Amino acid sequence: MAIEGLKDVVANTTSISSIIDDVLTYVGYSIDDLAEFASYEEVIYLLWNRRLPNQEELEKLKEDLSEHARIPSDMVHYLKGISLNHINPMAAARTGVSLFSFYDRNADVMTDEANYLKAIRIQAKISTFIAAFSRVRKGLDPITPRKDLGFAANFLYMLSGKVPNELEEEAFNKALVLHADHEFNASTFTARVCVATLSDIYSGVIAAIGALKGPLHGGANESVMNMLKKIGEIENVEQFILERLANKEKIMGFGHRVYRNGDPRTKHLKEMSRQLSALTGNTKWYDMSVEVEKIMKVEKPNLPANVDFYSASMYHALGIEHDLFTPIFVISRTSGWLAHILEQYENNRLIRPRAEYVGPDKQVYIPLEQR
Amino acid sequence: MAIEGLKDVVANTTSISSIIDDVLTYVGYSIDDLAEFASYEEVIYLLWNRRLPNQEELEKLKEDLSEHARIPSDMVHYLKGISLNHINPMAAARTGVSLFSFYDRNADVMTDEANYLKAIRIQAKISTFIAAFSRVRKGLDPITPRKDLGFAANFLYMLSGKVPNELEEEAFNKALVLHADHEFNASTFTARVCVATLSDIYSGVIAAIGALKGPLHGGANESVMNMLKKIGEIENVEQFILERLANKEKIMGFGHRVYRNGDPRTKHLKEMSRQLSALTGNTKWYDMSVEVEKIMKVEKPNLPANVDFYSASMYHALGIEHDLFTPIFVISRTSGWLAHILEQYENNRLIRPRAEYVGPDKQVYIPLEQR
Numbered sequence: 001m002a003i004e005g006l007k008d009v010v011a012n013t014t015s016i017s018s019i020i021d022d023v024l025t026y027v028g029y030s031i032d033d034l035a036e037f038a039s040y041e042e043v044i045y046l047l048w049n050r051r052l053p054n055q056e057e058l059e060k061l062k063e064d065l066s067e068h069a070r071i072p073s074d075m076v077h078y079l080k081g082i083s084l085n086h087i088n089p090m091a092a093a094r095t096g097v098s099l100f101s102f103y104d105r106n107a108d109v110m111t112d113e114a115n116y117l118k119a120i121r122i123q124a125k126i127s128t129f130i131a132a133f134s135r136v137r138k139g140l141d142p143i144t145p146r147k148d149l150g151f152a153a154n155f156l157y158m159l160s161g162k163v164p165n166e167l168e169e170e171a172f173n174k175a176l177v178l179h180a181d182h183e184f185n186a187s188t189f190t191a192r193v194c195v196a197t198l199s200d201i202y203s204g205v206i207a208a209i210g211a212l213k214g215p216l217h218g219g220a221n222e223s224v225m226n227m228l229k230k231i232g233e234i235e236n237v238e239q240f241i242l243e244r245l246a247n248k249e250k251i252m253g254f255g256h257r258v259y260r261n262g263d264p265r266t267k268h269l270k271e272m273s274r275q276l277s278a279l280t281g282n283t284k285w286y287d288m289s290v291e292v293e294k295i296m297k298v299e300k301p302n303l304p305a306n307v308d309f310y311s312a313s314m315y316h317a318l319g320i321e322h323d324l325f326t327p328i329f330v331i332s333r334t335s336g337w338l339a340h341i342l343e344q345y346e347n348n349r350l351i352r353p354r355a356e357y358v359g360p361d362k363q364v365y366i367p368l369e370q371r
Numbered sequence: 372m373a374i375e376g377l378k379d380v381v382a383n384t385t386s387i388s389s390i391i392d393d394v395l396t397y398v399g400y401s402i403d404d405l406a407e408f409a410s411y412e413e414v415i416y417l418l419w420n421r422r423l424p425n426q427e428e429l430e431k432l433k434e435d436l437s438e439h440a441r442i443p444s445d446m447v448h449y450l451k452g453i454s455l456n457h458i459n460p461m462a463a464a465r466t467g468v469s470l471f472s473f474y475d476r477n478a479d480v481m482t483d484e485a486n487y488l489k490a491i492r493i494q495a496k497i498s499t500f501i502a503a504f505s506r507v508r509k510g511l512d513p514i515t516p517r518k519d520l521g522f523a524a525n526f527l528y529m530l531s532g533k534v535p536n537e538l539e540e541e542a543f544n545k546a547l548v549l550h551a552d553h554e555f556n557a558s559t560f561t562a563r564v565c566v567a568t569l570s571d572i573y574s575g576v577i578a579a580i581g582a583l584k585g586p587l588h589g590g591a592n593e594s595v596m597n598m599l600k601k602i603g604e605i606e607n608v609e610q611f612i613l614e615r616l617a618n619k620e621k622i623m624g625f626g627h628r629v630y631r632n633g634d635p636r637t638k639h640l641k642e643m644s645r646q647l648s649a650l651t652g653n654t655k656w657y658d659m660s661v662e663v664e665k666i667m668k669v670e671k672p673n674l675p676a677n678v679d680f681y682s683a684s685m686y687h688a689l690g691i692e693h694d695l696f697t698p699i700f701v702i703s704r705t706s707g708w709l710a711h712i713l714e715q716y717e718n719n720r721l722i723r724p725r726a727e728y729v730g731p732d733k734q735v736y737i738p739l740e741q742r
Contacts, residue, residue: 002381005567006724010373011378015730028734037736050730054742078449088479091472094528094574098466105457184726190564194578196376197557197585203465207565207578214568216721257723350587352628353377355555358385359421365408371425 002356011189011351015050016272016339017181024264026181031218036270040151040176040332041065044123047181047339048116062150068117068124069145069154070086071096072103076132076142084137086200089130089327090213094206096129097122101202108200115345118201119338126334127151130327151174155331160319167279169320171272175311178265179329181336183258187211187218191337193342196351200202208312209330218333224253224312237291245299254296262304269307273314285313373727381600382722386421387710388552393577393630396424397552399680400672406639411522411547411703412436415494418552418710419487433521439488439652440495440516440525442467443474447503447513447626448598455508460501461584465577467500468493472573479571486716488707497705498522501698502529526702531690538650539689542643549636550700552707554629558582558589562708563715567722574713589704592696595624599659608662616670624680625667633675640678644685656684 004008017026025029026043026051034043038052044119045053046062053061075096084092101107106114132142135158136266143158152173156164164172182188191208195201212218231240244251270289277286289312293305315325374380388397395402397414398421405414416424416432420459424432424452446467455463472478475492477485503513506529514529523544527535553559562579566572583589602611614624627634641660648657660683664676686696 002383004383005720005722006380006382007376009377011377011724012726013729014726015728018726018730020728025734028731029736031734036671037738044741047396052739052742055739058739073454074449078445082445082473086476087473089467091571091573092479092646094577095466095469095473097471098577101462102453102458102466107462108459115464176613183728184724185586186568186721186723187720189563189724190578192556192583193564197588199581199583199585199588200462202462203581203584206469207561207581209575210570210578211565211568212570213574214566214570217568217570223642234587251735257721303631323483324615327695348443349376350557350628351376351560352557353380353382353555353560355383355385355387355389356381357386357391358384359389360399363396365400365404366423367408367431368413368423371423 011184012192012344014183014340014343016047016336017260019183022033022259022261022264024182031178031264032268034177035132035174035265037262038177040173040180040335043177043180044335047335048119048342065119065124065151066145066147068121069128071100071125071128071132071142074126075099075129076136079133079136084133087137088213089133089323090134090209090218090330093126093130093214093327093330094209096133097126097202097209098206100125101200104202107202108199110200110345115201115342116237119342122205123334123338127155127331128158130324130331131155134159134321134324156318167275171276172318173316174268174272175314175328176332178268178307179332181333181339185217186214187333188337188340191341195341195344196348198345198348201338201341205334205337208333208337211332212326212333218326218329220252220306220308221311221315222328223321224308225322225325227252227310228285228292229286231292234284234288234291235333237288241292241295241299251292251300251303253298253312254300254305255303256306259304259306263306264311265307266305269310269314270305273310273317276314276317280317282317287314289313372741382555383563383715385711385714387418387707387714388554390554390629393632395553395635399616400569401414401636402549403639405548406545406636409548411544411551411706412620414548414551416704418706419490436495436522437516437518439492440499442471442496442499442503442513444642446470446500447507450504450507455504458508460504461589461693461701463504464497464698464701465580465584466503468497468573468580469577471496472571472682475573478573481571481716486713487573490713492574493572494705494709498526498702499529499689499695501695501702502526505530505692505695527689538646543650543689544686545639545643546685546699546729547703549639549678550703556588557585558672558704559708559711562711562712564722565720566712569716569719572709572712576705576708579704579708583697583701583704589697589700591623591677591679592682592686592700593693595679596687596693596696599656599683602659602663605655605659605662608659609666612663612666612670620730622663622667622671622674624683625676626674627677630675630677634677636678637676637681640681640685641676644681644688647685647688651688655687656687660684691710
């Protein structure tokens, strides 16, 4: 019998992250501690090496990322020459990573050293590329990453041309930390199935971006923002939600296949959304989100707010275009994908399930002229 | 307990192809009949519609493919401007399909009509793109596809500039038919996992190309050719094979995870390889292949020659560069990937297995300065 969606099938072991009794850990560290104390670069190191770095190791990682953050000028030139307005930024991210491999003469070398460098290149360049895409489609020139800024600050800087303030940097860093890994989610599993043929790292990350692009996976935070825009004003929240629920429609940003009693990442993003909204003086979207959550708690206590719900108003408060919400998820989750790809290589076996054939049987071929 | 490689896990139902008791069928039609009688276009129609076309329907499909076979001149221009010699043609194919989506304003539209057109565009353009890539890297101009040639003949024409003779066309058509689908092989499964997030068709095909790129999957026919070149002369075959087997090394092109008593596709490719080699007057690689198979039959009767084994000498006899063998597999298998992606959409469920966590537990976060 077919196991649809591979529900509850344990597809492999992992040492990278775990979700046990609603607690999310990266390599055994609680997500709450990491969100509170760690930089995204520390988390990258943790996921790739399965231990936290000391100061020297962290410095080395930062230098490596900085050294490989620039993207080829040919790529920018090509982007400038075509019409970008109708291109989905997720398709751009997927294509961008595929193009990176054209400029990497070791793209197919499978030594640990070459694979580490590929991981660095992808992790560093994806952030620069997404910011460049956003600027070029507005008719602006891309901004070169700065060596004196951390990963989170650099992205916001390359996007807007403004060095972010402390709260903006903290909020964006937390978002990157919180989205970095999540066990065998659909995009991570896609990457593992892809590279279990011993394909290269670029192919694995590209496959994962394609999966994250789907609305059942990465697209949810943008959908939350669309819902908030549709609601329009805080006075409309109750009626909107109750009507939707009465029509058995889905409310974006609530519920999760794996968590029963709540997503441990939500509270951190909620707090950052609150602080950022207060700072900007525009608390409308945050207040509306709180109201939506309040009503959902009463109406659907089994569907608590998930990671996507408050990231929407938080990214909006950071001034980020709504269709970049999922590409930002890419930037963060890339660290987890890379960790899982490297782990898959360590003890690889081709992932090749079977199918149950339910189509027609013993068909007789009739020549075309007689059909 | 983790089920490594999802071995024998039945991941879903399918009506597209089946492998039962070493018999391969597409929608219930034996692969032997299809290899003998069907054009690749008929097989595309069969896989996508789960029935064979009548003449009118086949004509319509051919017209649709022909209409969408050209690739954007921007892409060719970009290829001409960068160094292509070190680029893996599989990375090129993966990037090419990703770029196709930039030129498709309905790339994210999920209606049946839009999805059919996406399938047509990808199937038509991938062949043109791979031929163009091959020519541009040789410093030649790409060749525009001809409306009066079938799919198989067109590819050979765009590659060499010469319209193939009847036997060449027949052989290449058979290769396309025989590689078109194969149940839940690793690349097809990658595509299904990817689009089960309701991601778009481009993303699914790109993920699949990435998987096929791996040496445990699509790379085998090129490896067979490399092995034959290494053997060098027919006199060396016996010693080479016996030495390899004594060292417990793998012989490329033998054995298959699913077939027990032989791969039903092999005999067709063997016969085509024989005829083509006779036609060219150079039977060296075919004769060596026969000799390798003869020795393997004695030494390893449980590892019969698979689909990759005779496709190597056959593609070589067609004058095709060796690093295009796997991209040709892409051209053919694209029809199967597209069929499986469309089938996945029909009754979709997110594919999201679990992992067994075996990493460290309850780690205490120590501040960076104290590490």
